[in-house]
Amino acid sequence: MCYNSTISFTFFGLGLAASFYIYYFAHLIKKTGVYWLLLFYSLMELLQGVQYFYVNQCDMWMNRLLTEFAYVLVILQPFIWNLYFYVNSAFCEKPIFLVALWLCICWIVVNLFARITYGVKNVEHQTKSHSVYASEKVCTKKKLSHLYWEWTSANFGDMNANFLTYLLLWFIPALVSTQHWITSVVLICSALVGAYMAYAAKEPFIFTSVWCYISVPIVLLVILQSFGLKRLI
Secondary structure, eight states, X not given: OOOSHHHHHHHHHHHHHHHHHHXXXXXXXXXXXXXXXXXXXXXXXXXXXXXXXTTTOTTSHHHHHHHHHHHHHXXXXXXXXXXXXXXXXXXXXXXXXXXXXXXXXXXXXXXXXXXXXXXXXXOOBOOTTTOTTBOSSOEEEESSSSEEEEBOXXXXXXXXXXXXXXXXXXXXXXXXXXXXXXXXXXXXXXXXXXXXXXXXXXXXXXXXXXXXXXXXXXXXXXXXXXXXXXXXX
């Protein structure tokens, strides 16, 4: 899955087609705004499909530009999910996701500040011991299986916007809600599958970029909805 440009482009096309179908024909599902999620992951699949043509070319400006674009999508992912949950929650559960949205913004600001202050005199740099994304150069790389991203960041120690916090902000708010916990379980299971595949490939660092293990279950859930099954997401 999504381990080459052809498959990534195929997933992009399927996600785009599903989004347009929902927007123009599945009006009940359209009200949830789920097509925005599909478009988000379709954009990521398109990006990865293009990145395979420039992978490991770390001195090429296109590689760096696409890697920075991937960075924007990565840091927005928990925010976009919590925004979707907020819009589709009952009034009594909206505060859960409102708090999560503000925490996501705080995480993004801290992460951006670390990126901006990289290279400032007397500021320590993040290494792989601090973040799976850390590197001395912005680059999209590939070894044996899937591409992965690396970015430059300053190190603030315990104040770093780390990957564990990222996952907690993404999964936990929906998990503690009564309306969206099933979706959260699906996302967690999908992420675990991605982690297992990365481990099986002996490349744990690709876990952060195998987005197809998230996007494909979403498309399947939307298809189930389109056949009139109980609301799942």
